[in-house]
Amino acid sequence: EVQLVQSGAEVKKPGESLKISCKGSGYSFTRHWIGWVRQMPGKGLEWMGFIYPGDSDTRYSPSFQGQVIISADNSINTAYLQWSSLKASDTAMYYCAREELLPSAHLGDWGQGTLVTVSS
Amino acid sequence: EIVMTQSPATLSVSPGERATLSCRASQSVGSDLAWYRQKYGQAPRLIIYSASTRAAGIPARFSGSGSRTEFTLTISSLQSEDFAVYYCQQYNDWPRTFGQGTKVEIK
Numbered sequence: 001e002v003q004l005v006q007s008g009a010e011v012k013k014p015g016e017s018l019k020i021s022c023k024g025s026g027y028s029f030t031r032h033w034i035g036w037v038r039q040m041p042g043k044g045l046e047w048m049g050f051i052y053p054g055d056s057d058t059r060y061s062p063s064f065q066g067q068v069i070i071s072a073d074n075s076i077n078t079a080y081l082q083w084s085s086l087k088a089s090d091t092a093m094y095y096c097a098r099e100e101l102l103p104s105a106h107l108g109d110w111g112q113g114t115l116v117t118v119s120s
Numbered sequence: 121e122i123v124m125t126q127s128p129a130t131l132s133v134s135p136g137e138r139a140t141l142s143c144r145a146s147q148s149v150g151s152d153l154a155w156y157r158q159k160y161g162q163a164p165r166l167i168i169y170s171a172s173t174r175a176a177g178i179p180a181r182f183s184g185s186g187s188r189t190e191f192t193l194t195i196s197s198l199q200s201e202d203f204a205v206y207y208c209q210q211y212n213d214w215p216r217t218f219g220q221g222t223k224v225e226i227k
């Protein structure tokens with residue numbers, strides 16, 4: 001059974017750094033794109049970016065390029081999303097998700113979500 | 121990037137009735153289109169992929185159709201658990217993109 005287990009909720013102040021995680025199990029971690037989807041309070045889903053752990057190829061949405069860094073540690077089957085300087089507007093639920101293998105790269109599995117609150 | 125536009129924003133339907141949701145892509149995505157259902161307070165769940173293939177465990181009342189730029193999700197007889205927000209997503213090109221969502225509410 002595929003599982004994506006995310007790290008717990010975070011409360012941070014503006015300007016602080018943060019790294020949240022998503023641990024995959026039940027599948028070959030290096031063979032599937034894995035990444036992050038943002039959902040701001042009361043809003044829709046926004047695709048942020050994904051990484052292919054097999055070769056670290058990373059694709060970002062233009063809206064998030066330069067704002068966050070997505071990485072992966074294959075030794076522990078974990079993907080990360082990090083910020084160097086949080087803003088209040090980063091307050092959101094962040095979901096990790098895994099793409100299925102081609103020919104259909106839909107998001108077949110999702111993590112439970114990590115709530116990030118940024119407030120002074 | 122490919123812009124996905126869903127309509128309507130909100131759909132009011134009585135239990136047992138049919139719901140038809142639309143999704144339009146700004147350029148052709150072939151059949152690389154998925155639908156997700158998100159219940160309140162939960163993570164999204166895959167409903168349909170490849171425009172018309174039901175995901176594992178999804179009941180037959182859900183059907184998807186369309187190709188290239190026009191897609192439809194039909195729920196033939198709404199059950200209580202179907203009142204939720206539905207998102208379409210294209211995975212034909214990078215960056216992947218979602219529609220803004222359609223909320224299906226009880227009439």
